[in-house]
Amino acid sequence: MIPQWQKGIVKRVEQATDNTRRYWIELPETPVFDFKPGQFVTLDLPIHEQRNKRWRSYSIASSPDGGNVIELVIVYLEGGLGTTYFFNEVKEGSELVLRGPQGVFTLPENIEHDLYMICTGTGIAPFRSMVNHIKKHNLQHHHIHLIFGTRTKADLLYEDELKALEAVLPNFKYHPVLSREKIEGYEHGYVHSVYEQLCASKPDAHFMLCGWKMMVDEAKRRLLEMGYDKKSIHLELYG
Structure with a gap:
């Protein structure tokens, strides 16, 4: 309804x-x-x-x-x-x-596999909600990788909060990626190289993609080419 x-x-x-x-x-x-x-x-x-x-x-x-x-x-x-x-x-x-x-872009009922949250810009919004919910309710989970791409460090949203969560939430890893700046401690380039490297051995995984259509379409294409089933890839498009 x-x-x-x-x-x-x-x-x-x-x-x-x-x-x-x-x-x-x-x-x-x-x-x-x-x-x-x-x-x-x-x-x-x-x-x-x-x-x-x-x-x-x-x-x-x-x-x-x-x-x-x-x-x-x-x-x-x-x-x-x-x-x-x-x-x-x-x-x-x-x-x-x-x-x-x-909307149905929500956490799996049971987080049974590694979870990759891949986003750009304000696409961080649903993932910030999810990660805080996981911590607040101590939900069982495997490894969670939040890969967040922006142009510069100044464009990163919730930076301090996500770093603090990384320090206290077991198996949660925050990967900020900057396309226009090279700064020590931050990935340089685009989100695609990060998840491709993390998933090089093709672990069982669930992927959630959120952000501008160009990034989401590109990530879906690459994940399918890596051999992942489309049922393990969930999308939320912005614009």
Whole structure:
């Protein structure tokens, strides 16, 4: 069943990078907003006369905590009606119309194989939700590799948090990858070389890909060429 539209109130806005902001949104009509890590909400923004052309979907970056405040992380896209509205008009106290949660890009019921989370940009959002959920509930898991690609170190989202999680969550490895900078301690290039090296011996694995279509399509193609079954590859496309 499709969730009903409801009111959201922006409680906080924080500039995360030069072109990315974090938004905390309270859902006053829902005392407990229950969702699965990896799901998204859809917003109805006043940017077009046709309703379905006003809808924009964003993955929830926070993990379920029994409350009714969720976090979204949104990158400004030049010429994009939705992000232009967000960056110019949405402030603390702004009211939004949204529905959710929706989506099936979620953790496996049982994490029975090594898990590779591969993302670029704000594609980190569902994985941040998942990893925090795994830690919070002490879920059984094998090795988890979070491979996060950006242009520069300044573009990395949740950098300190993910490094802290790496230090305390067993078998969790964070792999930041920079395409435009060479910095000691960071991979240089693109996400593809990292998972190809890690999976050179073709371990049993489950892959989750999230980000811009070009990266996701390329990663899926390479993983299939490596011999992985398409059933082990799950996608969430942005744009």
